[in-house]
Amino acid sequence: MTRIACCQISPAIADLAGNSALIEDQITAAVAAGADIIVLPELVTSGYMLADADEARSVALTPDSPEFIKWAAAAGDSVVIGGFCEVGEDGRLYNSAAVVDANGVIATYRKTHLWDREKLIFTPGAALPPVLKTRHGVIAVMVCYDLEFPELTRLAAVQGAELIVAPVNWPLFPRPEGERPGEVVTAMSTARVNKIAVAACDRSGVERGQRWTAGSAIVDPDGWVVATAGPDAGLAIADIDLSVTHDKSLTEHVDLLADRRLDLY
Amino acid sequence: MTRIACCQISPAIADLAGNSALIEDQITAAVAAGADIIVLPELVTSGYMLADADEARSVALTPDSPEFIKWAAAAGDSVVIGGFCEVGEDGRLYNSAAVVDANGVIATYRKTHLWDREKLIFTPGAALPPVLKTRHGVIAVMVCYDLEFPELTRLAAVQGAELIVAPVNWPLFPRPEGERPGEVVTAMSTARVNKIAVAACDRSGVERGQRWTAGSAIVDPDGWVVATAGPDAGLAIADIDLSVTHDKSLTEHVDLLADRRLDLY
Numbered sequence: 001m002t003r004i005a006c007c008q009i010s011p012a013i014a015d016l017a018g019n020s021a022l023i024e025d026q027i028t029a030a031v032a033a034g035a036d037i038i039v040l041p042e043l044v045t046s047g048y049m050l051a052d053a054d055e056a057r058s059v060a061l062t063p064d065s066p067e068f069i070k071w072a073a074a075a076g077d078s079v080v081i082g083g084f085c086e087v088g089e090d091g092r093l094y095n096s097a098a099v100v101d102a103n104g105v106i107a108t109y110r111k112t113h114l115w116d117r118e119k120l121i122f123t124p125g126a127a128l129p130p131v132l133k134t135r136h137g138v139i140a141v142m143v144c145y146d147l148e149f150p151e152l153t154r155l156a157a158v159q160g161a162e163l164i165v166a167p168v169n170w171p172l173f174p175r176p177e178g179e180r181p182g183e184v185v186t187a188m189s190t191a192r193v194n195k196i197a198v199a200a201c202d203r204s205g206v207e208r209g210q211r212w213t214a215g216s217a218i219v220d221p222d223g224w225v226v227a228t229a230g231p232d233a234g235l236a237i238a239d240i241d242l243s244v245t246h247d248k249s250l251t252e253h254v255d256l257l258a259d260r261r262l263d264l265y
Numbered sequence: 266m267t268r269i270a271c272c273q274i275s276p277a278i279a280d281l282a283g284n285s286a287l288i289e290d291q292i293t294a295a296v297a298a299g300a301d302i303i304v305l306p307e308l309v310t311s312g313y314m315l316a317d318a319d320e321a322r323s324v325a326l327t328p329d330s331p332e333f334i335k336w337a338a339a340a341g342d343s344v345v346i347g348g349f350c351e352v353g354e355d356g357r358l359y360n361s362a363a364v365v366d367a368n369g370v371i372a373t374y375r376k377t378h379l380w381d382r383e384k385l386i387f388t389p390g391a392a393l394p395p396v397l398k399t400r401h402g403v404i405a406v407m408v409c410y411d412l413e414f415p416e417l418t419r420l421a422a423v424q425g426a427e428l429i430v431a432p433v434n435w436p437l438f439p440r441p442e443g444e445r446p447g448e449v450v451t452a453m454s455t456a457r458v459n460k461i462a463v464a465a466c467d468r469s470g471v472e473r474g475q476r477w478t479a480g481s482a483i484v485d486p487d488g489w490v491v492a493t494a495g496p497d498a499g500l501a502i503a504d505i506d507l508s509v510t511h512d513k514s515l516t517e518h519v520d521l522l523a524d525r526r527l528d529l530y
Contacts, residue, residue: 112526116518128529148458148521150415151530175489182457182488189454192447193413223447224440253381256413261377264393265416 002136004163004197005035006236008216008229010205013047014059020045020067023082027074033237036136038075039201040082042144042167043095049208050085053093053121060087063098063105071100079106079134081141082201083167086110092123097141097167099132107132111143112152128152131159137242144168147200148186150193157194158257162242164190166200170213181215184225192223195248195256197240204233221245267401269428269462270300271501273481273494275470278312279324285310285332288347292339298502301401303340304466305347307409307432308360314473315350318358318386325352328363328370336365344371344399346406347466348432351375357388362406362432364397372397376408377417393417396424402507409433412465413451415458422459423522427507429455431465435478446480449490457488460513460521462505469498486510 007026011019023044030038042048045067046059061067061084071080079101086096086108094110095118110125111118129152131140140156140163147153147166156164170183179185187198197220204214216229218238227238248256272291276284288309295303307313310332311324326332326349336345344366351361351373359375360383375390376383394417396405405421405428412418412431421429435448444450452463462485469479481494483503492503513521 112529113524116516119518124526145524149525150419150458151525154415155530179489182453185450185488186454186458188447189451193415193451223450224444251381253384259378259410260414260416261389264377265420 001239002036002242003034003237003239004037004199004218005030005033006039006199006201006216006218006229008202008204008214008236009041009044009233010203011041011044011047013049013207014055015047016045016059020070024070024074027071027080030235031074031076031078033235035078035237037139037163037165037199038078038080039165039199040080040167041201041203042083042169043085044082044167046085047207048169049210050121056085056093056121057087060085060093062087063108068098068100068105072102072104075100075102077102077135079136081165081167083143093121094125095122095143097143099141101135107141109141109143111146113145113149115145129156131156131161138162140164142166144170147183147190150190153190154194157196161196162245163197163199168200168202170202170215172211172213181213184215184217187217187219188223188225191219191221193256195221196245197221197242266504267301267507268299268502268504269302269464269483270295270298271304271464271466271481271483271494273467273469273479273501274306274309274498275468276306276309276312278314278472279320280312281310281324281332284312285335289335289339292336292345295500296339296341296343298500300343300502302404302428302430302464303343303345304430304464305345305432306466306468307348307434308350309347309432311350312472313434314475315386321350321358321386322352325350325358327352328373333363333365333370337367337369340365340367342367342400344401346430346432348408358386359390360387360408362408364406366400372406374406374408376411378410378414380410394421396421396426403427405429407431409435412448412455415455418455419459422461426461427510428462428464433465433467435467435480437476437478446478448478449480449482452482452484453488453490456484456486458521460486461510462486462507
């Protein structure tokens, strides 16, 4: 079993130092709770509602930034995934995710599907999400809106990912009484049609007038939500057997990947 | 507004005449309820749990079969979609759907993704689902397990479908208390990530030991279930404005189809 934790927190806009301390605390707490894989929200180092590229640049990091040394120091035996505002070697800004273990940053991913006004600040990533063999399972790393593209999530399953981890910041959309956020519905569908686990770590709170969904969800490979984090800051935590994701059969004659009609599409 | 109806009924195995009468009654009732588009279950003419190819062949129809003349006679101004066991001009058996209006059969589709033991009886269809401009909107026709393949549902949206209609027979799978059937979760996700409506017409009852989900659902283009048919035989009916499906934008800078990264996948 792999213990997965989503730290649904509320970073402060453009407060690198304050957010860094908050993140360190959260990683420490999740490790103490026995988490093997720890997911943090999108743009957790910087906050999301950056006014423009200038402000984003003022809080941009690189994988060599000292903030990630603190993540690594707190990580223990876990693998930590969180979003950050990245300035590339090309001088461009990216909405990125870092994958960190005790040794430091082991991978980064630049969000390929930018949401709304992100397009005015960030450059979309040029590479597909990494599928990483970590000490705690094979994980595909995506960021927020990426999850809405079945092309991308399917590809992760085909490439052998056991778990999709996604730092997200889901802006609050209206939804009917009693319904889960639509993004969670899609995470559930992604899990069940691919027999893969999904862990999406949202943020809570309000930031420069933007209310967030606080919809963090851990979904098992059958497509059922096994943990959420409540309506405010909180921890979603669940144990999932990721090994079942390698067998895509549901019955004797059904195999979710082999049954694709690759001759038709 | 387009009025969509799913007739969740319980056809009897291998009883062509009885099922034909039941179907005629259902179409008549749905037309009386003002339905523009009427969806019937998968293999509604024959029942599903056919023992083998011989039994399937004994109840197989062609688009020219007189049963469909009755559908047409009852259809009024509506468009009717229902599943049938088809014997092709090649002598092979297909798990098909017929699209019928007052003029007769206007299209057929042969299920491309066969579920489980269907593979022992039927030949998979060789052509993608049709996307048809009907008098009541642009509809894509799929059958049951087809809906589980985002490749196929995405393609329907890209091809301009406003509504996916799907005759289904969902075998009852266990699910956590309070959850919708997983297939409905996927229909909801399909609707919201493509901004398209989905109408899946399931069956009710038990057939040769197989319990059915009775999960018929009409999903609006925002991804919310707007009608179901209850746990037994029943009618799901809803009015949906299909015209909204042509605008795939959610905000000023978000467009669900234009935002795909076709350079990457």
